[in-house]
Amino acid sequence: MVRLKQRYILFDIIYPPTADSVEFSSFSTSHSNALLTLHQTSPASISPKTLIQAIRRTIQDNYGDFGAGTAGLSVSIKYFSNKTSTGIIRCGRSSFQTVISALTLMDKIESSNVLIRCIHVSGTIKKCEEYSIKRSRELMRLLSKDTSTIKDSLVSSLQTEAGDFENVERDEDIE
Amino acid sequence: MPPKGNINAKKAKLYNSRTIRTQLSDPSFTEKEKLNIADFLRAREFEISSFERSQLNTKYASSTRVFQNLPRTMRRRTASHNVKRIPSRLRSRALREMQNSTNGVPPKKKRSRGRQIYELQVRRKLLKCSSLLKKVGGLPNDKVYGNSNIRSKIQELTKQIKELESSDKERKPLNNEVGSYDNTGINAYASRPRGNIKYYKRQKENVWLPTHIWHAKRFHLIKQHGYQIPQSPTQKCFKSMNRQNKKGAVIFDTSYYDTIIVEIKGEEEYKSLLLNITKYKKRLPDSFLNGTKTYNNWIYLGDETNKVGKAMIYSNLSINKILVRVYPSLFLSVFEYLKSKVQNYFSESNIYDCRYSLGSIDLCGPQAIPAISKVLHIVKDQNPASLKVWKFLASSNDSGIVPVGTTIAFEIWDPRLWKKPTRVPPPQMNTEFTINDLVVSLNEGNCDGINKTSIEHLLSSEGRTASYKDQLSIKAISKEFNKVSPLTNSIQHKEVAPSRIPVLVSKIGQNKWTIIVPWYWVLPIWISAVHVRQVLPGGLKQLHQFNFESLNPTFPHDFPFLADGWFANEALGKLNEAKYSKLKKSSVNTARPDFEDPDLFSPFNCDWTAIRNFVFLRKLSKKSVEDLAKNEPTYVRHIEETVHRELNSLHDIKQQSKEISNIYTGTTPLPIPIALYNKNIEFHAAFVAGSYEIENLVAVANKQLPVIQIAIELVNKGTISDGARLYFAGTGAEPIPPKLDHFYTAGFATSGAYNLSEGHATAIGLIRADVKLQSNHNFLFIRNIGKTTFHLAKFHEI
Numbered sequence: 001m002v003r004l005k006q007r008y009i010l011f012d013i014i015y016p017p018t019a020d021s022v023e024f025s026s027f028s029t030s031h032s033n034a035l036l037t038l039h040q041t042s043p044a045s046i047s048p049k050t051l052i053q054a055i056r057r058t059i060q061d062n063y064g065d066f067g068a069g070t071a072g073l074s075v076s077i078k079y080f081s082n083k084t085s086t087g088i089i090r091c092g093r094s095s096f097q098t099v100i101s102a103l104t105l106m107d108k109i110e111s112s113n114v115l116i117r118c119i120h121v122s123g124t125i126k127k128c129e130e131y132s133i134k135r136s137r138e139l140m141r142l143l144s145k146d147t148s149t150i151k152d153s154l155v156s157s158l159q160t161e162a163g164d165f166e167n168v169e170r171d172e173d174i175e
Numbered sequence: 176m177p178p179k180g181n182i183n184a185k186k187a188k189l190y191n192s193r194t195i196r197t198q199l200s201d202p203s204f205t206e207k208e209k210l211n212i213a214d215f216l217r218a219r220e221f222e223i224s225s226f227e228r229s230q231l232n233t234k235y236a237s238s239t240r241v242f243q244n245l246p247r248t249m250r251r252r253t254a255s256h257n258v259k260r261i262p263s264r265l266r267s268r269a270l271r272e273m274q275n276s277t278n279g280v281p282p283k284k285k286r287s288r289g290r291q292i293y294e295l296q297v298r299r300k301l302l303k304c305s306s307l308l309k310k311v312g313g314l315p316n317d318k319v320y321g322n323s324n325i326r327s328k329i330q331e332l333t334k335q336i337k338e339l340e341s342s343d344k345e346r347k348p349l350n351n352e353v354g355s356y357d358n359t360g361i362n363a364y365a366s367r368p369r370g371n372i373k374y375y376k377r378q379k380e381n382v383w384l385p386t387h388i389w390h391a392k393r394f395h396l397i398k399q400h401g402y403q404i405p406q407s408p409t410q411k412c413f414k415s416m417n418r419q420n421k422k423g424a425v426i427f428d429t430s431y432y433d434t435i436i437v438e439i440k441g442e443e444e445y446k447s448l449l450l451n452i453t454k455y456k457k458r459l460p461d462s463f464l465n466g467t468k469t470y471n472n473w474i475y476l477g478d479e480t481n482k483v484g485k486a487m488i489y490s491n492l493s494i495n496k497i498l499v500r501v502y503p504s505l506f507l508s509v510f511e512y513l514k515s516k517v518q519n520y521f522s523e524s525n526i527y528d529c530r531y532s533l534g535s536i537d538l539c540g541p542q543a544i545p546a547i548s549k550v551l552h553i554v555k556d557q558n559p560a561s562l563k564v565w566k567f568l569a570s571s572n573d574s575g576i577v578p579v580g581t582t583i584a585f586e587i588w589d590p591r592l593w594k595k596p597t598r599v600p601p602p603q604m605n606t607e608f609t610i611n612d613l614v615v616s617l618n619e620g621n622c623d624g625i626n627k628t629s630i631e632h633l634l635s636s637e638g639r640t641a642s643y644k645d646q647l648s649i650k651a652i653s654k655e656f657n658k659v660s661p662l663t664n665s666i667q668h669k670e671v672a673p674s675r676i677p678v679l680v681s682k683i684g685q686n687k688w689t690i691i692v693p694w695y696w697v698l699p700i701w702i703s704a705v706h707v708r709q710v711l712p713g714g715l716k717q718l719h720q721f722n723f724e725s726l727n728p729t730f731p732h733d734f735p736f737l738a739d740g741w742f743a744n745e746a747l748g749k750l751n752e753a754k755y756s757k758l759k760k761s762s763v764n765t766a767r768p769d770f771e772d773p774d775l776f777s778p779f780n781c782d783w784t785a786i787r788n789f790v791f792l793r794k795l796s797k798k799s800v801e802d803l804a805k806n807e808p809t810y811v812r813h814i815e816e817t818v819h820r821e822l823n824s825l826h827d828i829k830q831q832s833k834e835i836s837n838i839y840t841g842t843t844p845l846p847i848p849i850a851l852y853n854k855n856i857e858f859h860a861a862f863v864a865g866s867y868e869i870e871n872l873v874a875v876a877n878k879q880l881p882v883i884q885i886a887i888e889l890v891n892k893g894t895i896s897d898g899a900r901l902y903f904a905g906t907g908a909e910p911i912p913p914k915l916d917h918f919y920t921a922g923f924a925t926s927g928a929y930n931l932s933e934g935h936a937t938a939i940g941l942i943r944a945d946v947k948l949q950s951n952h953n954f955l956f957i958r959n960i961g962k963t964t965f966h967l968a969k970f971h972e973i
Contacts, residue, residue, distance in 0.1 A: 015207060023209065036215060040207045083218040112207070126233075129226040136219040143212055 007096035008078065008128045010120040011103055012086040013046070014038045029151055032143050039139075042085045045110040048077040051087070054109045058102040071095035071102075078125060084136075086119075088128050096121060194229070241268040248410055297325050304332040305372045309354045312347035313339045320369050328372075351646040355695030357639045360528035362514070368531045368694075385534055385697040386428045389705075394714055400503035402431040405714040416717050417724065417931040420686075424542040425713040425721070426704055429689065430534035430697055433506040436634055437497045437513055441522030448516060449490060449497065452476070462620030466491035466630065468580040469681045474501070476512045480856060483508060484730060484737060487683050489582065493627065496634045500691075502730060504739045506530070532639060534697035536704070538688045539713075539721055544568045544680075546709040547690065549596035550700065552668075554586045554675050561585045564624040566602040567613050574686060576614045581682045583624035584633070586675040588668040590703040591652050595664055633677035639693040646695070647672050676700075685725065723939065724932040726886040728973065733925045733939045735783060736849045736882065744925075748780030755779065767961045768915060775829055778960050781898050781923035787848040787880040788832035789918055790943065794869045796822035800918075803828065825918050831872075839876045850879035852944040863945050881944035885970040887924060887955060888937045893966040895927030895938040896959050903946075904954040904967075912956055912965045921949065924957065939973070 015038060017023040023037045055075055060068040071091065080087035091099045103116045120131045210218065241261065243250075249262065261269050287295065305315060318331045339347060349356055358365055370378050377383075381403045390396060394405040405428065419425050439445040449459055452474055462468040466489065474486040484505045489498040501509050510528065517524045538547055548569035553562055561583050568577065602610075616622040632638025647655075655666050666672075679691040692700060705712055722729040734740035752773075755763075765771055769778035776785045793800065808826035820831050839845060852859050859881040861867035869875060889895065901922040904910035913919045922942030930937040938957070943949070956965040 032212060036209055036212070039215070040209050041218075043207050081218075081222060084222050086222070126230055129230060133223045133226055136223050140216055140219055143215065 005093040005123060006090055007093050008122050008125045009089045009091065009096060009100060009103075009118055010086070010122075010128045010132055011089065011116055011118050012039070012084070013042055013114050013116050014085070015040045016115060031145065035139065035143060039085060042082045042114075043112055044082065045112060046082065046114070048080045048087075050110050051080060052077055054106055055089075055099065055102055058106045059098060062102065062105055063098060067098055071098040075099055086132060088125065088132075090125075093123075241265050241272060297329070301325055301329055301332070302373060304329055304336070308332055308336050308339070309349065310352050311336055311339045312349045312352075314348050314354070314356060315369075315372060319372070320375055350640065350644045352651075353646050353648045353695075355643040355646050357636050357643070358531040358694070359636045359639075360530075361636075362526055363528070364510075365528040365531050382531070384428055384430045385694055386430075386701045389698070389701065390428070390712075393712070397715070400431065402503060404431050405712075407714045407716040408712070412711075412713075412717070413720070414931065416711070416713060416720060419711050420540050420721050420724070421932070422541065423709045423711065424538055424540035424546040425717060426547075426701075426710045427537040427539070427713050427718065428534075428697065428701060429537045430694065431503055432500050432535060433503050434529045434533045434535075434691070435499045435501075435506075435510055435513060436527040436529050437499070437517060437524070438495055438527070439497070439517070439520060439522060439524040440495050441520065441524075442492065444520045444522055444524070445490075445492065445495060445497070448513075449488075451516070452499075452513075453488060460620070462580075464490060464492045466493070466584075466625050467582055467623060468578075468620060469582050469683065471580060471683045474499070474505075474509065476508060480853065482737070482851070484734075484739065487681070487689070489679070489681065491625075491630055491634075494631055494634065498634060498691075500535070500689075502739070504731070527636070532636070532694050533633075533691055534694045535692070536690045536697065536701060537683075537718075538690070538710075539686055539718075541572055541574055541686070542709045543574060543686075543688045545570070545572065546707045547688075547704060548599045549707050550590050550593075550703040551587045551678065551690075552590065552593065552597075554588060560622075561624040561626050563602065563608075564613065564617075564622060566599055567610050569599040570601045571610060574682070574688075576610075577682055578618050579682050579684060581617055581624075582679065583681075584629045584677070584679045585626050586629045586632070586677050589647065589672045589674060589676065589699060591647070591649070591699050592668050592672060593665040593703070594656070596703070596707045597664065629675075629677040630679065632675075633679055633691065633693070638677060642674055642676050642693055643695060644674055645672070646674055685727075686721075719926070723926055723928065723937075724930055726937060726939065726973070728884060728939050729926065733884070735781060735925060735941065736847060736851050736879075738847070740925075741847050744780050744783075748777055748782075751779035752777075768958075768963055769960050774833055776917040776920075779898075781925060783848045783880070783923070784836075785832055785917070786920055786922070786943075787878075788835050788875060789828060789920075790880055791869045791875040791878060792822060792828045792831055794867070795872070795875060796828065798823070825916070829918070835872065835876050838872050845876060846879055848880060849882045849941065852881040852883050856881075859944065863947070865945065865948050882922065882941040883944050883946070884939070884941055884973045885922075886937065886939055886973050887927075887957065887968045887970045888933065889935050889957070890954075890967045890969060893936060893957075893964075894929065894959070895924055895936045895957055895966070895968075897924065897927055899924040899927050899938065899940075899957050899959045901940055901942055902956040902958065902965070903942075903950040904952065904956055906949070906951055910952065910954040910956070910967060915958075915963060921955070938968075940970075942970075 017027050017037055027034055027037055052075065056068065056072045059072045063071065074090075074092040074095065076090050078088040078090050089099065089103075100118045100121070103118055106116055107113060119135065120128055122128045122131070244265070245262070256273070258266055258269050258273065305319075308315060313335055315332060316335065319328050319335075323331075354371075358368055360366070368378075368382060369375050370383055374383070381398045381401060383403055384390070384405075387396075387403060390405040393408060395407050395409060396403045397406040398404075416425065437448065439448065446459060446464075449463075450456065453459075453470055454472055454475070455463075460468070463470055470488040470490075472485060473482045474484060474488070475481055476483055484502055486502075486505070486509070487500040489500075490496070499509065499513070510526075514526050517526045538544075548565065553565060555562065562585070564583055565585065568574075568583075613622065632642060652666075652672075655671050656663075659666065676692060676696045681689055681691075683689050690700075704710060719729045719732065728734065731737065731739035731743045735744045763770075769776065773779070776782050793803065796803065798806075803823070803825050806824040808824045809821045811820050820827055822828055822831060836845075850859075852863070854860055854863075858867060858878065862881050869878070887895070887901070900920045901924060902913040902919055903921050905913070922940055924938035924940035927936065927938035927940075929935070942955070953969055953971060955968050955970050957968050958965050
């Protein structure tokens with residue numbers, strides 16, 4: 001019997017700040033601030049069940065009945081954590097690109113704005129887990145570094161260079 | 176009915192293993208919130224640990240035995256019921272597993288009675304007698320090995336033991352307790368080694384290598400050329416060997432290479448013999464004469480045209496000895512030739528057959544010398560030059576800096592005196608002599624890494640016998656190790672085992688080193704060497720693989736113009752034909768291009784006879800290829816029982832080529848249809864220029880088609896298999912695919928496969944030598960046997 005092959009999609013939900021939100025000004029002060037803002041915990045209304053419903057609805061809206069029939073039925077959630085906003089979706093091998101595009105096109109789940117991005121696709125769940133472990137470790141490493149002074153030093157260096165430009169001669173070719 | 180509880184428990188276990196736990200968030204927080212750093216880190220840690228736990232759960236959900244935790248290369252087939260085959264650290268778990276299961280315990284052995292017990296006891300007594308004879312210092316004589324029954328063998332042995340016990344020490348044939356002796360033939364063939372009495376019967380037709388038993392447990396062996404040679408490890412190793420050849424070292428037991436030692440006391444005759452058999456015509460290089468470089472090239476028997484194969488020749492004028500090391504199938508012709516030469520010399524000269532007294536170990540890969548240096552411990556109170564050279568070589572990872580032919584000789588202690596491989600101390604940081612200086616001096620040939628005493632001992636029968644003096648058995652060595660504390664790595668060699676082993680190390684190829692040692696020292700060195708982590712043992716197939724991946728031809732497959740290669744090709748054809756004839760008629764497809772007419776152009780191997788016939792018959796017909804293609808086939812005329820055929824068309828030529836072998840009626844055997852192109856031979860030069868002549872049909876059968884050896888690489892995707900047909904690509908600006916007709920075949924690919932080092936399919940093959948006449952670019956078309964597609968490839972001459 002020929003094997004039915006699956007694809008496991010590792011995704012996470014990120015929350016970039018909008019112009020009218022509180023975190024907008026403090027977002028770019030340091031790396032840790034940016035990361036913490038992006039990777040917030042998801043509201044309790046987002047659960048595996050509601051995620052599946054939202055994905056199926058998006059596929060139905062964008063790909064019609066055909067898409068819903070082929071891709072929508074074989075989608076299932078293997079893991080989803082509210083605290084870290086990451087999850088693993090399983091789908092058939094032939095329709096994984098449909099599912100990824102549906103994830104991208106989703107903008108609301110149960111009246112909360114979401115932004116979903118696909119991080120890794122793999123044929124086995126073990127490799128997805130391994131990739132997520134590697135990624136989490138990298139995130140933890142970035143957070144523990146103290147990078148709050150980088151922005152100021154960059155800005156000051158730009159200011160000093162701007163001062164040098166005042167003595168530049170005019171280009172004659174531009175005339 | 177099987178108990179249902181078990182199945183449910185298993186299913187539940189499998190199901191539970193697949194769920195991944197998530198960290199529960201506080202139910203009071205229903206909105207998204209930004210975490211602080213500590214909480215974020217904790218959340219990520221929990222996620223990581225839950226992923227890892229789920230992976231472990233799925234692994235252990237299905238039942239595994241303890242030996243399945245071992246890597247593939249350490250598993251043994253009988254480990255499931257024989258606990259001793261599992262490494263000691265897992266043994267207690269395995270025992271517990273076996274106690275619980277009913278199938279794990281092996282069945283009780285039946286006790287033998289009556290006649291069987293008598294036979295077993297008598298066999299045991301024979302072995303005891305032979306080991307007692309060894310201890311007393313003797314070797315079993317021919318009567319023991321003859322066709323007598325066991326009782327008479329035991330009587331013979333006890334008689335010998337009585338004789339030896341009363342004689343004094345100097346007259347004993349053995350000077351050790353393990354049975355090592357020097358088996359050299361002086362001016363005659365050496366007698367076959369008989370080995371242990373226990374295994375004598377199996378060695379009657381094929382000689383066992385010194386490391387045979389080690390290989391028998393781990394390798395597939397093949398009986399060839401009178402030896403049993405390790406062919407390939409039992410596990411799959413194609414990719415791992417390729418990786419090992421790029422980064423580590425691969426070790427081979429090549430004691431099947433036959434060695435001949437020629438001793439000539441007169442200097443003129445010495446040099447003339449060397450000039451005769453090597454490629455040098457007028458002057459021999461000094462480094463070759465004084466033994467600092469070996470010669471690794473073609474060996475000529477007689478005149479320049481009689482190349483038989485590639486060999487390693489080591490010569491040392493100061494001790495008047497030449498060592499010739501050849502592939503076993505060439506041994507007879509080389510030995511007879513050298514013997515005939517040596518007997519006609521005026522000065523005192525001898526020839527020694529050292530097939531069974533000198534063994535060798537080959538090493539491939541960049542880490543070859545660093546790995547083997549961990550095992551060979553040099554005797555320090557000898558010339559410091561060889562030690563210095565050795566230290567430099569052992570510390571560098573790049574063996575490409577050393578020129579091919581570099582030779583070092585020294586004496587080493589018994590390698591079994593060290594428990595673990597130990598690194599050579601690096602060369603002293605000396606600003607006067609660095610590794611660059613060493614490379615320069617090696618390339619110029621004035622570096623002296625040879626220790627004269629060790630070469631003398633290695634190349635003389637007395638020296639080898641002296642190295643076997645008081646050789647320790649494994650039991651004796653472990654006794655010595657028991658005397659000292661269990662943490663020590665080595666035993667004081669000078670007191671315990673003062674035997675010094677003469678060793679010759681030489682670089683014989685781009686990445687290949689060889690180590691020549693006396694026969695009975697090969698096994699101790701081998702056992703220590705395979706314990707080094709960087710080495711993997713290999714066999715004949717791996718040698719072929721390594722040569723192929725660096726686009727070098729392998730003897731004998733890729734040399735069909737030599738006798739050995741020709742026989743290998745013929746044997747392969749017969750084998751494939753036998754396999755094909757066993758197929759059912761319904762599964763045979765004769766509509767394929769090569770299988771329509773197997774008599775005309777054999778689809779089972781490289782049919783060089785047919786190509787030679789086509790080329791020369793076309794010349795005989797005095798028509799161009801275009802004319803022949805245009806004409807209609809003519810009828811055959813029968814004149815007085817001979818069949819006379821006019822060569823007017825391609826069809827005539829093909830039919831005539833089938834009958835060529837019947838025309839020749841002489842008594843001397845026909846020569847091989849192809850010969851390697853040599854510009855000094857008149858016929859070859861005329862062939863390449865296009866001005867050669869063929870007089871009649873007998874000439875067609877007698878002449879040899881000149882061929883050149885090429886390495887082929889595919890341009891686009893595709894595969895090449897052995898025996899693929901090669902076609903020229905036309906004389907235009909662009910390569911034109913040829914017509915699918917056997918007449919246009921230019922040559923064959925003798926070895927073709929996917930090349931892991933290159934990343935695409937490559938091949939080694941032979942084509943007609945008049946390449947320049949037939950096409951003006953270095954492209955070829957390749958067609959595999961039985962297929963119709965042509966693949967474009969480029970080639971270059973080797």
